[in-house]
Ligand SMILES: Nc1ncnc2c1ncn2[C@@H]1O[C@H](COP(=O)(O)OP(=O)(O)OP(=O)(O)O)[C@@H](O)[C@H]1O
């Protein structure tokens with residue numbers, strides 16, 4: 100182990116979130132475990148529908164209701180169980196401890212209030228303050244995320260701003276809270292390449308200013324390489340591989356991760372689906388009994404279909420450094436560790 104438990108900000112254990120749909124029960128998050136450490140950026144990567152957003156929303160208990168329910172597991176923030184907090188306590192946690200930048204930045208801003216008022220609302224959570232002072236602080240927050248002309252922009256309504264600027268405002272709200280944990284859910288897909296690069300720089304500068312730990316959700320392994328210290332790969336509601344980014348790129352051990360990395364797009368292409376992997380993810384209400392990737396896996400063996408594989412330490416693991424924490428849920432690793 101290269102870290103002590105005191106480094107762990109958020110500890111997620113066997114998290115299970117179910118969705119009750121017309122087609123049947125969907126195990127959107129099915130036994131997810133990971134640690135988020137102080138000051139690190141953890142990537143969660145996987146195809147559309149793999150459960151990334153449901154995992155993120157479960158951490159702050161903002162899953163769609165009544166369709167979804169957290170049915171098991173544990174989420175501890177600085178050792179305190181989130182899943183046992185009251186709704187009022189959760190609101191305080193969401194205001195002060197865990198900030199979330201949603202998949203669609205537009206939807207996180209209220210169209211009928213100025214951006215200044217929306218940033219100021221964040222400061223209200225920290226105690227009532229005079230209006231002039233709030234305006235000053237909102238301007239400072241906009242300046243922090245490098246919005247040009249913040250003295251005038253503070254009075255803008257969201258529709259008066261470009262997509263990239265709105266993204267910055269959402270970032271300003273997140274910075275203003277000085278959260279312990281920032282969850283950024285796929286914020287880049289709707290943005291063009293230049294704005295995307297700016298946005299990633301913004302996230303990094305937020306991290307440098309606040310020392311916050313970031314969970315960064317994406318389906319782009321190229322962005323993971325640029326942004327993250329560690330990564331968890333999700334497939335059909337499960338984490339199939341996790342470890343330090345450099346170790347995962349050097350020796351991807353789950354065939355799904357190998358395919359994901361092989362399909363990293365060049366900077367100017369956008370992929371919604373992984374063309375290099377044959378077949379489709381399983382339908383969520385009819386999952387295979389064993390490994391969920393087995394129907395698409397080029398290396399599938401009989402025992403893969405019998406039951407779900409546990410996590411195995413990878414070949415690169417075991418030399419006492421950070422690589423010791425690289426593991427994959429694949430029977431190809433059985434007997435190697
Ligand atoms: N509001 C909802 N009602 C019913 N099913 C849902 C709802 N939201 C998500 N799901 C289902 O839950 C599963 C996980 O979805 P989730 O949104 O977490 O995927 P994701 O990994 O974030 O995908 P994407 O990359 O497209 O954002 C999917 O099967 C999805 O169809």
Ligand SMILES: [Mg+2]
Pocket residue numbers: 151152153202284285
């Ligand atoms: Mg999502």
